[in-house]
Each structure stands twice: as structure tokens, then as C-alpha cells.
Amino acid sequence: MSRPRLATVWLDGCSGCHMSFLDMDERLLEIGERAELVYSPLVDRKDYPEDVDVCLVEGAVSSEEDLRRIRTIRARTRILVSFGDCAVTSNVPGMRNPIGPGPLLQRAYLENATLNPQLPSEVVPRLLPTSLPVHRVVDVDVFLPGCPPSADLIYATLNDLLEGRVPDTARSARFGA
Numbered sequence: 738m739s740r741p742r743l744a745t746v747w748l749d750g751c752s753g754c755h756m757s758f759l760d761m762d763e764r765l766l767e768i769g770e771r772a773e774l775v776y777s778p779l780v781d782r783k784d785y786p787e788d789v790d791v792c793l794v795e796g797a798v799s800s801e802e803d804l805r806r807i808r809t810i811r812a813r814t815r816i817l818v819s820f821g822d823c824a825v826t827s828n829v830p831g832m833r834n835p836i837g838p839g840p841l842l843q844r845a846y847l848e849n850a851t852l853n854p855q856l857p858s859e860v861v862p863r864l865l866p867t868s869l870p871v872h873r874v875v876d877v878d879v880f881l882p883g884c885p886p887s888a889d890l891i892y893a894t895l896n897d898l899l900e901g902r903v904p905d906t907a908r909s910a911r912f913g914a
């Protein structure tokens with residue numbers, strides 16, 4: 738029988754949730770035997786594949802590129818997990834929401850630049866007016882809160898999902914974040 742296809746995605750986050758994922762340590766080997774990691778910042782695959790069973794999405798939806806990616810991910814994923822507080826609430830990326838993208842870019846690229854100040858017109862994806870939690874853009878099946886969620890919580894949630902169970906979301910209070 739083929740193993741469930743697992744993916745992890747990094748949108749507008751600091752990668753701390755993925756660091757916590759790595760903190761599962763030796764349990765990663767067990768997860769690797771039970772699931773096939775088909776897409777992740779941890780592997781060298783460029784395009785999000787079809788038929789993903791479980792995807793952990795770190796980070797908020799903050800740019801047009803994030804928006805395009807999360808819509809593709811949703812269409813190709815059976816169980817989408819909002820992974821960490823930036824995905825669940827927009828958290829740190831959402832701190833720029835009262836300011837708006839214009840003043841934010843001006844501050845970052847003009848006022849604080851010491852060399853060649855200019856607003857980016859290419860390569861840097863265009864920002865959305867506000868940074869959004871993932872569920873504001875696409876349907877989310879499981880919410881995994883914490884900044885970052887603890888390795889124990891990530892493991893327990895993945896264990897449930899790979900066993901075909903609905904994760905016990907109340908356990909986040911027990912495992913801490």
C-alpha cells in the first residue's frame with residue numbers, strides 16, 4: 738500500500754514553524770517511514786505536486802505570489818493544515834496591516850536604505866493590501882496554533898492525520914506552543 742503523501746509549505750513566516758518541525762528529531766525518521774515527503778522547503782522540488790494527502794502551511798498570505806500558491810496548494814491537497822500562528826491569525830506579518838503596503842515599502846526600501854534606495858519593481862512579489870490568515874483565502878481543515886507549535890504538538894497532529902483520525906485540537910493547551 739502506498740504511503741500518504743505529505744507536504745510542508747512556507748509562505749509569509751519566519752521558518753520558525755519548520756524549525757519546530759525539525760525539532761521532532763528522531764521522530765522524523767518514523768514520519769518518513771509512514772509518509773512520503775513530496776514537497777517542502779526541506780526537499781529540492783520546485784512545483785507543488787498533485788494528489789497531496791496532508792499539507793502543513795506555515796505563514797500568512799501576504800503577497801500575490803502567496804495567493805497564487807495557496808490556491809494551487811488547496812486545489813491539490815486533501816487535508817490542509819494551518820501551521821502556526823502566522824497561518825492561523827496572520828500574527829507577525831499582520832502587524833503591518835494598520836500601516837498599509839505603501840508606507841511599509843517606503844520605510845523599508847527608501848527611508849532605511851543606506852545604498853541605492855528604490856522601490857522594488859521586479860523579483861519582489863507585490864504585497865496584498867493586508868496580510869491574511871490562510872482560512873481567509875482558502876478552506877482550512879485543521880488549525881495547529883502556536884508560535885511556533887511545539888514539536889510534540891506537531892508530532893501528535895501528524896500522527897492522528899496519518900492514522901486517519903481527526904486531530905484533537907484541544908491538545909494544544911496540553912502540549913503548549
Ligand code: SF4
Pocket residue numbers: 749750751752753754795796821822823824828829883884885886
Ligand atoms: Fe515564525 Fe511564529 Fe510565525 Fe511560526 S508562527 S512563522 S514561529 S512568527
